[in-house]
Amino acid sequence: MxxxxxxxxxxxxxxxxxxxxxxxxxxxxxxxxxxxxxxxxxxxxxxxxxxxxxxxxxxxxxxxxxxxxxxxxxxxxxxxxxxxxxxxxxxxxxxxxxxxxxxxxxxxxxxxxxxxxxxxxxxxxxxxxxxxxxxxxxxxxxxxxxxxxxxxxxxxxxxxxxxxxxxxxxxxxxxxxxxxxxxxxxxxxxxxxxxxxxxxHKRSLEDSRIDWTWPAADLERLVRAQSEPYPSAYAFHKGKRLEVLAAVVSEGKYGGTPGRIFYREGEGVVIVAGADARTGRNRGLALTRVRTEDGRELAASEYFTAMGGYLTSRP
Structure with a gap:
């Protein structure tokens, strides 16, 4: 034809x-x-x-x-x-x-x-x-x-x-x-x-922004969906953009406020996730690899030198 x-x-x-x-x-x-x-x-x-x-x-x-x-x-x-x-x-x-x-x-x-x-x-x-x-x-x-x-x-x-x-x-x-x-x-x-x-709809950079009220399993898939060469999933730490390059769903369940930098688990750092995280029944998102605003790529356990504080969706 x-x-x-x-x-x-x-x-x-x-x-x-x-x-x-x-x-x-x-x-x-x-x-x-x-x-x-x-x-x-x-x-x-x-x-x-x-x-x-x-x-x-x-x-x-x-x-x-x-x-x-x-x-x-x-x-x-x-x-x-x-x-x-x-x-x-x-x-x-x-x-x-x-x-x-x-x-x-x-x-x-x-x-x-x-x-x-x-x-x-x-x-x-x-x-x-x-x-x-x-x-x-x-x-x-x-x-x-x-x-x-x-x-x-x-x-x-x-x-x-x-x-x-x-x-x-x-x-x-x-x-x-x-x-x-x-x-x-x-x-x-x-x-x-x-x-x-x-x-x-078409995706844009806004669609890569992490919303910590999502369940951890959804956020883990978002990180995989935003793999290189796509723009990485990202949040903000102390007002600066932080890209999340790799993450897993935590083994333990963690309660509190979504976005809280909470606990070292294995090779990851657990961030509290889920709109109902206050119940303590949710698994968190354990970040394993991140990239800073100035382009440094490093293990999350190396980046987060202390627990506490929050990752936020906006600066």
Whole structure:
């Protein structure tokens, strides 16, 4: 089939490479300009560079809503559009233009975690598996019928970086497998159960701020979800920013006020956590590795020279 690809960052790059390696013919690529957004500078393999290296025409757009793009798309005469990590709305006159419509590839197990940063949100929420879904695009974001879906388990120590590497390897088989089904003439795919749908916003630095009223297990997952190269989870100590690089849920239960620097346990320093910490029934978050505002990375037991005081969400 003749394919137009809309995509961005490493997700789009992997999709384009899979299409180039397949029997399908990529006739046009549309991608976004480079961004300085903290999250969009991560996993930033260039779709434009890959297309140009393979002699494929490229259009660079923030939004696909101009007449020149529409005319170029009409002239390319695609059988299908394939999109992955396209960051702005694609209007119906574009996604309905090819005879087979538009296949969107999304890094979650739809209908859950539509929208943005699905791996990070899924890890924070304690999901047991993550994956990649190829679905037909319609008027609602990430809501069309599912053509193909594959999953991988989330391990107890997995970080968002680990999950990225697990799921990015699913892009090629999910995308090409879905295209092969469509090319074979199959038209009836699996409708999403909209009662199970969830939709998440883009993450920003504000979303990495630690709220000590969260349960310790949730905070431990937040720290893993904000693994390098993502911006680390952080709090403030004596008015200065302190990044939390590694932490575990404490073995003991500790009572008091959320954020209290309380007790040395093993190799960690326990911080009281949970909105109902006053009951004394909660486990705390044992910090094991931190980074100071001036960039020093050290063991939490070395950083905290004495117990007492608080880690706060704001200076």
């Amino acid at each position: 003749r394919v137009v690809m809309f995509g961005y960052q490493t997700w789009g790059h992997r999709t384009l490479q899979a299409l180039i390696d397949s029997e399908h013919d990529v006739v046009l690529v549309v991608t976004h300009p480079k961004s300085e957004h903290a999250y969009e500078k991560i996993w930033s393999d260039s779709v434009a560079d890959l297309a140009e290296a393979n002699g494929i025409p490229v259009l660079i757009r923030n939004r696909p809503d101009d007449e020149e793009l529409f005319e170029r798309l009409e002239n390319a005469a695609p059988d299908i559009i394939v999109a992955n990590n396209w960051r702005t709305w694609i209007p119906p006159r574009l996604f309905d233009l090819p005879r087979h419509g538009t296949l969107n590839v999304h890094d979650s197990l739809l209908p859950k975690y539509a929208g943005f940063s699905p791996l990070i949100w899924a890890l924070i929420n304690g999901e047991s598996e993550v994956g990649v879904t190829a679905h037909m695009m319609n008027d609602e974001l990430d809501a069309g019928d599912i053509v193909r879906q594959e999953s991988v388990p989330v391990g107890p120590k997995d970080t968002a970086t680990d999950l990225f590497h697990k799921t990015v390897d699913l892009i090629a088989p999910v995308t090409i497998g879905a295209l092969d089904l469509i090319a074979s003439g199959k038209k009836d795919f699996t409708p999403q159960d909209r009662t199970q749908a969830s939709f998440f």
